[in-house]
Amino acid sequence: MKLKVQTLDATAKGDIELNDDVFGVTPRADILHRVVTWQLENRRGTARGARERSDVARTGKKFGRQKGGGTARHGDRRAPIFIGGGKAHGPRVRDFNPSLNKKVRALGLKMALSSKVASESLIVLDTFDLTEAKTKTLLAQLGKLGLGKKALFIDGDAVNDNFRKASANLIGLNVLPAVGANVYDILKHDTLVLTRAAVEKLEARFNG
Structure with missing residues (x-):
């Protein structure tokens, strides 16, 4: 499927072809529930x-x-x-020793990404590059994208340093590199924002 690519200023920057095997999977509540439960159990500390x-x-x-x-x-x-x-x-x-099959974990992530596409809550940006780490400047740019109350921004190998610093004080905005993409964080946010590099990394993660 095709999705339009924008800049931080909400200017059109062409299209991107999303892999249907990653972004076009039909979500299942039972799979997503199992993966989220597994994630939260892994976070629990024992006394x-x-x-x-x-x-x-x-x-x-x-x-x-x-x-x-x-x-x-x-x-x-x-x-x-x-x-x-x-x-x-x-x-x-x-x-607690939680365990979950790798195939189920991978399927859960695909379904989480696909659910954002299905609900039209996925935005693809060209890059997160900022010339200066100014929160006020970033906030003015993000206002044009029409984000929800909570948004998750996922970049490629590493998040742009200026973007990370500028977004640190913004409530409801979280940033991750592509390697940190997970089902719980994706579902917890109203909007998912990916860069071109993040899309490539996520698709390569499943195809590799």
């Missing part, structure tokens, strides 16, 4: 486990009389109330 009563290296010998000592009954020094004793109901290490 550092505490040593509980059975993990503490202290004597298990009964250190006092059962009765007649004038104190509570205790069987060993590993009890949580003693200094050096085991933690009562402490945090435990949980390994």
